[in-house]
Amino acid sequence: VGKPVFTSDRLYEGQLPSGTVTGLAWTAMGGSVLYIEATALARRRSDPDKPATAPPMLAVTGQLGNVMKESSQIALLVARRQLQARGKDGFFEEHELFLHCPEGATPKDGPSAGVTMTTALLSLAMKKPIPTDLAMTGEVSLNGKVLAVGGIKEKTIAARRAGCKTLIFPEANRRDFDELPKYLQDGLNVHFATHFDEVFDVAFKEAEEAANAA
Amino acid sequence: VGKPVFTSDRLYEGQLPSGTVTGLAWTAMGGSVLYIEATALARRRSDPDKPATAPPMLAVTGQLGNVMKESSQIALLVARRQLQARGKDGFFEEHELFLHCPEGATPKDGPSAGVTMTTALLSLAMKKPIPTDLAMTGEVSLNGKVLAVGGIKEKTIAARRAGCKTLIFPEANRRDFDELPKYLQDGLNVHFATHFDEVFDVAFKEAEEAANAA
Amino acid sequence: VGKPVFTSDRLYEGQLPSGTVTGLAWTAMGGSVLYIEATALARRRSDPDKPATAPPMLAVTGQLGNVMKESSQIALLVARRQLQARGKDGFFEEHELFLHCPEGATPKDGPSAGVTMTTALLSLAMKKPIPTDLAMTGEVSLNGKVLAVGGIKEKTIAARRAGCKTLIFPEANRRDFDELPKYLQDGLNVHFATHFDEVFDVAFKEAEEAANAA
Numbered sequence: 113v114g115k116p117v118f119t120s121d122r123l124y125e126g127q128l129p130s131g132t133v134t135g136l137a138w139t140a141m142g143g144s145v146l147y148i149e150a151t152a153l154a155r156r157r158s159d160p161d162k163p164a165t166a167p168p169m170l171a172v173t174g175q176l177g178n179v180m181k182e183s184s185q186i187a188l189l190v191a192r193r194q195l196q197a198r199g200k201d202g203f204f205e206e207h208e209l210f211l212h213c214p215e216g217a218t219p220k221d222g223p224s225a226g227v228t229m230t231t232a233l234l235s236l237a238m239k240k241p242i243p244t245d246l247a248m249t250g251e252v253s254l255n256g257k258v259l260a261v262g263g264i265k266e267k268t269i270a271a272r273r274a275g276c277k278t279l280i281f282p283e284a285n286r287r288d289f290d291e292l293p294k295y296l297q298d299g300l301n302v303h304f305a306t307h308f309d310e311v312f313d314v315a316f317k318e319a320e321e322a323a324n325a326a
Numbered sequence: 327v328g329k330p331v332f333t334s335d336r337l338y339e340g341q342l343p344s345g346t347v348t349g350l351a352w353t354a355m356g357g358s359v360l361y362i363e364a365t366a367l368a369r370r371r372s373d374p375d376k377p378a379t380a381p382p383m384l385a386v387t388g389q390l391g392n393v394m395k396e397s398s399q400i401a402l403l404v405a406r407r408q409l410q411a412r413g414k415d416g417f418f419e420e421h422e423l424f425l426h427c428p429e430g431a432t433p434k435d436g437p438s439a440g441v442t443m444t445t446a447l448l449s450l451a452m453k454k455p456i457p458t459d460l461a462m463t464g465e466v467s468l469n470g471k472v473l474a475v476g477g478i479k480e481k482t483i484a485a486r487r488a489g490c491k492t493l494i495f496p497e498a499n500r501r502d503f504d505e506l507p508k509y510l511q512d513g514l515n516v517h518f519a520t521h522f523d524e525v526f527d528v529a530f531k532e533a534e535e536a537a538n539a540a
Numbered sequence: 541v542g543k544p545v546f547t548s549d550r551l552y553e554g555q556l557p558s559g560t561v562t563g564l565a566w567t568a569m570g571g572s573v574l575y576i577e578a579t580a581l582a583r584r585r586s587d588p589d590k591p592a593t594a595p596p597m598l599a600v601t602g603q604l605g606n607v608m609k610e611s612s613q614i615a616l617l618v619a620r621r622q623l624q625a626r627g628k629d630g631f632f633e634e635h636e637l638f639l640h641c642p643e644g645a646t647p648k649d650g651p652s653a654g655v656t657m658t659t660a661l662l663s664l665a666m667k668k669p670i671p672t673d674l675a676m677t678g679e680v681s682l683n684g685k686v687l688a689v690g691g692i693k694e695k696t697i698a699a700r701r702a703g704c705k706t707l708i709f710p711e712a713n714r715r716d717f718d719e720l721p722k723y724l725q726d727g728l729n730v731h732f733a734t735h736f737d738e739v740f741d742v743a744f745k746e747a748e749e750a751a752n753a754a
Contacts, residue, residue, distance in 0.1 A: 123681070155593075165371055167383075169595075182387040186426060217679075252335070254363040254365050254387070258335065
């Protein structure tokens with residue numbers, strides 16, 4: 113009420129905590145950065161020697177619409193498969209999982225935070241922070257395919273305004289970015305992904321580099 | 327928002343992963359290919375030596391309406407019976423199951439993806455990929471009967487546009503296809519099914535042939 | 541109906557019980573104090589020697605809207621993480637938790653009671669009462685970030701009217717407070733928080749001082 117939808121100010125300054133990733137949203141009001149915060153608490157077990165057997169539970173908050181809620185379920189599955197494929201299974205089963213999109217009063221929807229949510233859950237599970245200047249957008253399918261999204265121009269402007277220099281967009285949106293005026297493209301390092309594997313490589317290799325540089 | 331319902335671009339190029347099948351949908355906007363993606367993760371058990379006892383659970387995403395959600399339940403049952411009849415029981419009980427229809431923001435409904443969902447679950451369980459140029463449509467009943475669907479003309483056009491050469495339609499739709507102009511029929515290999523057994527034979531024999539040819 | 545929204549009379553005189561915190565609300569009718577009451581009852585367990593394993597449950601009452609209900613979930617998570625970080629885990633798992641905002645007939649919504657709810661749950665778990673003259677407002681994110689809220693002027697007036705001398709506002713609202721006329725600022729001790737850690741320090745150090753002075 114009286115508050116602009118998706119304020120453009122950066123919520124986070126400096127290093128992001130593990131589990132928090134900068135996404136990009138697009139509304140009738142224009143583009144904006146949209147943080148995804150994932151956290152977890154260890155599940156209590158009656159017998160800590162036995163493995164956790166219940167399927168993971170993910171609670172989502174932030175006034176997410178139905179499409180975005182489904183996105184979070186897909187994100188959890190893709191993240192679990194990524195972790196399993198890397199031989200690091202267990203985290204998602206052994207913790208209560210939470211995912212939030214500030215600001216809490218702003219309704220949000222759409223599938224384009226799929227890659228962001230997946231990355232947030234993996235960053236949390238692997239305890240690897242994501243670089244503050246990396247922003248991403250893209251729908252993700254159950255097989256990890258990265259699908260086209262809308263608002264590439266508005267999202268690029270929002271990313272620039274928030275000081276993000278490295279962007280991940282869906283490969284299917286490459287033309288949308290190429291058609292932007294030069295002054296919007298300049299100084300950005302943009303990766304185009306067809307599969308979440310490529311998002312993973314950029315997000316976590318970047319994380320390594322940032323750690324090495326520090 | 328600003329995005330056409332059911333884009334006609336192929337989401338998948340080259341070999342489909344096991345569990346993913348090309349369906350055909352039909353809306354007021356015309357026909358389109360509609361992928362069904364099925365995936366699974368092993369269920370964790372407190373005692374891995376004992377068999378899994380809980381009934382299978384299938385989570386569905388992709389903004390499916392009530393009819394399509396029920397379709398997915400029927401598809402799981404028909405797939406379990408198919409597997410059991412072939413002496414390969416167990417997979418559906420030992421895994422958490424997921425089924426998704428990209429794109430996540432497009433509402434979808436109707437029973438005509440029944441054969442596609444059933445095939446996706448079987449392809450996943452048997453780890454046999456389905457040929458990329460095979461597309462199918464048909465409602466399936468609890469006993470495996472394949473029932474008539476709408477939009478045969480629009481679906482045929484969509485299949486051609488997506489490069490699908492082999493189609494499975496319900497036997498009850500044979501006349502609808504026969505009445506199409508010659509230029510829409512030419513070059514297509516169409517199978518008409520009365521029971522899912524026939525869909526199975528086409529989908530997995532084709533898979534064998536494709537594997538042999540490779 | 542017929543009752544003013546958010547009456548400004550103090551509901552509590554003298555020492556607040558542990559778990560009750562003075563918040564500040566803002567409506568079209570102006571600002572007002574808004575108490576958050578948290579209470580708990582020990583969970584009954586079949587075997588008291590084994591640890592409680594079910595995730596905490598929080599029941600909320602007081603005609604809270606959807607945003608405020610989500611706020612309470614986030615508050616519980618942030619409170620659990622605060623307790624865990626201080627090595628005092630267990631309370632939230634071993635009790636049934638209740639959170640109420642009098643007056644029960646007045647609909648309330650919005651995210652700005654986030655810090656108040658979190659403080660109420662921690663005050664309850666730690667059995668440390670919060671000073672009667674401390675009032676607070678601020679949205680809280682899953683990572684404990686304190687986010688800007690609206691109505692700083694109206695909330696400051698309400699706090700003065702209720703005799704609250706120490707206020708906690710989000711750092712992002714510092715300018716809003718600085719722009720208030722001198723007569724509204726005078727005699728107030730205002731803390732500006734960027735993270736819930738700072739709210740914790742003010743709320744419970746104040747609590748200590750109050751206990752020492754008594």
